[in-house]
Amino acid sequence: MRASPDIRGGQTAADAALAAFDVAGYAATRNRVLPESGRGASRLSPYIRHGLLSLQEAWNAVAAGPAPDASKFRDELLWQEYARHLYARVGMHLHRNLRFDVAWSGEFAPAAWPREMACVDWALSSLETDGWLVNQSRMWLASQYTVRSGAGWVAGQEYFHRHLLDGSRAANLLGWQWTVGAGSSKPYGFARWQVEKRAPQLCAACPLNRTCPIQNFPPDMDLRPVSNPTPLLVRDDDLATTQGPATVVQRSTPQSVLLTVESLGDADPALLAHPQLPAVFIFDEPALEKLQLSSKRLVFFVETLQDLATRRDVVVHLGDPRLIAPELKAAMTWAPVPSFAKYALSAVELHPWPWLAQPHAGSVQSFSAWRKNLSRPK
Structure with missing residues (x-):
C-alpha cells in the first residue's frame, strides 16, 4: 500500500x-x-x-x-x-x-x-x-x-x-x-x-x-x-513561550532521540546532534483513536520511518506518549503546537525549533x- x-x-x-x-x-x-x-x-x-x-x-x-x-x-x-x-x-x-x-x-x-x-x-x-x-x-x-x-x-x-x-x-x-x-x-x-x-x-x-x-x-x-x-x-x-527555547536545554544525558510528526526529517536538530543514538517514534494511540486519520496518512508516516531506518536505528512504539516518553530519556526538538506538552516535561534535552523567521x-x-x-x- x-x-x-x-x-x-x-x-x-x-x-x-x-x-x-x-x-x-x-x-x-x-x-x-x-x-x-x-x-x-x-x-x-x-x-x-x-x-x-x-x-x-x-x-x-x-x-x-x-x-x-x-x-x-x-x-x-x-x-x-x-x-x-x-x-x-x-x-x-x-x-x-x-x-x-x-x-x-x-x-x-x-x-x-x-x-x-x-x-x-x-x-x-x-x-x-x-x-x-x-x-x-x-x-x-x-x-x-x-x-x-x-x-x-x-x-x-x-x-x-x-x-x-x-x-x-x-x-x-x-x-x-x-x-x-x-x-x-x-x-x-x-x-x-x-x-x-x-x-x-x-x-x-x-x-x-x-x-x-x-x-x-x-x-x-x-x-x-x-x-x-x-x-x-x-x-x-x-514571547519566550511562543517561540520555544532559544538554545539547547539539557537536563541529563540523552539515550535516544524522540521524533514527533512535526519534525521527521534527517535535519531534525535533535537527530543531527546525536547521530549515534536510536531514533524513536510513538504512534499516539489515544490521539489516533480520537482523530481517525486515514490510512494514507498513517502509511506516509510508516514510509518515512522505513526510509529513515536505512540510515540509522529506528524504534517504533504504539501507545500513550505520556507513559512511554518518560522511559526513553530522549533528546527532542521543541514543536510549536499545543500537543507538544505531552512530551515537554519528559525530554532530557530540548532543541530549538528551526523557525524561518522568529516570532514577534x-x-x-x-x-x-x-x-x-x-x-x-x-
Whole structure:
C-alpha cells in the first residue's frame, strides 16, 4: 500500500521532490486545477508539514528562479510560517472564530458537499484518494461547506485533517478561518466562474451543467466581529513561550532521540546532534483513536520511518506518549503546537525549533499585520 499514488513518505522522496521542482511559471499556474499536467503547485507541502523539508530549505531552493515566481512561492512559505506563529501563540483559540462570526460548530454534514456537482465530487474524490489538493480546490470545498451550505467549519476542516497528507492544525485551521471569513470578514465566494477558469472540463461533464447551483456568486455577507476576541491576536506578553527555547536545554544525558510528526526529517536538530543514538517514534494511540486519520496518512508516516531506518536505528512504539516518553530519556526538538506538552516535561534535552523567521510580540490579526513586524528571512 502507498500513502498516495503520487506522494511517497520519507526523506529520500522529499529530497527528490525538491530537486525536481522548477519554480518557473509558479505565479501563473499554482492555482490551476486541471489538467494535472498544467499545474504549477509544488506538491512539497506534505514534506514541509512533517519537517522532511524545512521552510528555510524550500526558501533557499528557489533563489535562482524567476523573481516573480520565486517571490510568490516565498509568499506561500511565509503564509505557512504565519500559521505556525499564530498557532504557537493562540493555541486552541484557533479552533474557534478568531475575528468574525460565522457558523463554526456542529456535527460533520456530508450533505454540505453535494456529490452530484462534478466539481465537488472530483475535489472530494481527490482528497479521499490522493490525500492532496491544490489550494484552489481546497477553497472550493471550504466555501461550499460553510458559505454555500451553512455548515459549521470546524467539522469540515476536521475532515480535511483526516485525509490530507499535509494536514497540519496550524495551516488547516487558518486556511478555513480565512476562506469562510472568520479571519478576514471576506468569505471566499465559490461560483461556477472559478471552476470554468481552473478546470473547465468539470463543468462540461457535470450532470448539473444546465442547472448549476453555483452559477452566480453567493451574496455578500456582512459579518459581525466576535465578542471578546482573544487579546493574543494583538499582543504577545509571553514571547519566550511562543517561540520555544532559544538554545539547547539539557537536563541529563540523552539515550535516544524522540521524533514527533512535526519534525521527521534527517535535519531534525535533535537527530543531527546525536547521530549515534536510536531514533524513536510513538504512534499516539489515544490521539489516533480520537482523530481517525486515514490510512494514507498513517502509511506516509510508516514510509518515512522505513526510509529513515536505512540510515540509522529506528524504534517504533504504539501507545500513550505520556507513559512511554518518560522511559526513553530522549533528546527532542521543541514543536510549536499545543500537543507538544505531552512530551515537554519528559525530554532530557530540548532543541530549538528551526523557525524561518522568529516570532514577534506584535499583531497577528492578519497576515499583513504579522508581516509588518517580521524580521525578514535570509
